[in-house]
Amino acid sequence: MFEEFAGRFYYLLHPRPTVVIGTLCPNGRTNFMPASWNTPVSEEPPTVAVAVDSEAYTRECLDYCGEASLNILSLDDVQLLYDLGSVSGRDVDKVSRFRLELLESLTIKPPGILRSLAILESKVVGKYLIGESVLYVFEVKKVRVRSGVADKFGFILSEKINIPLHASGRYFYGVGARKLATRKVSP
Template sequence: MYEGKFYRLLHPRPTVVIVTKCPNGRFNLMPASWNTPVSEEPPTIAVAVDKESYTHQCLRHYKYATINVPPIDAADLIYKLGTTSGREVDKAAQFGVKLEPSSKIDVPRMSGALAAYEAEVYKEVEVGEVVLYIFRVLDVWTAPGVADQWGFDFKKVNIPLHGAGRAFYRVDPRPVFAKK
């Protein structure tokens, strides 16, 4: 039996930052590396959100969020956002994160993000200490010039893959092409 936590072998994982609208009247930011696309039709993304996080309360309060893909350069910021709670701290103000208006929902996206999904809670599945929020994607924004139909251009930009604790990895920009 593997001695570490079982999920360690499923890391590193792309980390997103969820922006929510909260009962305290603020917008809050929470990094989440337990996320995945779920279905194409409807377009959905699932994120496992701890029931103890303020984000969970904020999603109960207002069922829209942006799911932001930050750049690897934001690793320090991501770590700070993931080790403080919006219950106590106005994270955007404290960490100097600017917020940009979304096009379809009243929750902003994170300035400096490489991409952002505007989304609405579609389904919730309670699993142990988390709620798996399945979001329906309403709109997708990308920073100019960083992505094409196949995704990000990793020669130009990179994304934070969360390993464990404070460790983040980059995507190696050299693809490995499988044989036909």
């Protein structure tokens, strides 16, 4: 039996890994905004797309600087993640409000968040207005991970290393660290 879903359609596409978009803004500040509507798009060139509400200050900042650090925080920083999405860089200097220590980027101007598990340094290569959002397409120029948290297959999830998955609103899940291996399919 099926029934019509009573919630917003996209709740069924969550929980989702969340990135924190770091930008330089017209007000001279560095700003950070969490975004769970993100997805890898292409491997070559390495490309990621993120949907940003037209009203978010980050939309103006991306248009202003054309670059972004995409920061992946630890599950331990889930409150910070939520806090960064609860105020706007238009009104608040989030770097000083949340005492963020920054990490200089190697290929772009916006810095990353030092306590991140991973940072993707990215440049805007396209944008599409869709409904209330702007879908930004980024080419990833440099990928950096905190030592020991990932191997070539991705994060090594454990009791100590975990990433927040955004459920909805102020609710998050950690990733159940049960890794399932499937059989290889022969051609």
